[in-house]
Amino acid sequence: MDKDKLLYFSEMEVKYSKKLLMTVDKLGNPAIKVLLEAISSDSLKHSKIYKAIIDLLEHKGALISEAESENILKEIEEHIKAEEEMIKNVSSLLDMGVDNKAVEFLLEAILRDEKLHHSVLKTIHEMIVKRLTLTETDLWDMIWKDTAFYGTPGG
Numbered sequence: 238m239d240k241d242k243l244l245y246f247s248e249m250e251v252k253y254s255k256k257l258l259m260t261v262d263k264l265g266n267p268a269i270k271v272l273l274e275a276i277s278s279d280s281l282k283h284s285k286i287y288k289a290i291i292d293l294l295e296h297k298g299a300l301i302s303e304a305e306s307e308n309i310l311k312e313i314e315e316h317i318k319a320e321e322e323m324i325k326n327v328s329s330l331l332d333m334g335v336d337n338k339a340v341e342f343l344l345e346a347i348l349r350d351e352k353l354h355h356s357v358l359k360t361i362h363e364m365i366v367k368r369l370t371l372t373e374t375d376l377w378d379m380i381w382k383d384t385a386f387y388g389t390p391g392g
Contacts, residue, residue: 247287254280
């Protein structure tokens with residue numbers, strides 16, 4: 238993967254975000270304004286993701302210690318519960334029916350984001366954090382597992 242191209246994409250996202258915010262400053266409609274601000278924020282997020290991809294390609298992704306993993310897992314579990322609660326809350330508002338189409342659109346946008354956040358958090362919890370955790374047992378297994386003289390005078 239071309240790192241220069243990824244860096245270019247990251248810079249373009251920042252440029253796009255700034256340009257979009259200049260447009261937002263000229264708007265009066267609160268619904269359109271907040272949606273464009275959210276898109277601008279997403280562009281900054283995308284820029285950071287491109288930079289993270291570059292770091293991963295350059296092997297800068299460090300293993301997570303057992304203590305770090307435990308703290309991260311607790312935080313992520315709390316956020317997963319919070320997202321589940323927000324999904325229920327927004328869904329209940331939509332289930333009651335919304336007469337204003339702009340309000341309905343905004344609530345549906347929130348619901349989509351909450352579901353995405355929930356999915357991403359679960360993925361991080363289940364696939365990334367648990368798999369990247371380097372426990373002391375894992376470390377000793379890596380050191381001694383294939384050692385020919387493990388536990389003998391030669392090892």
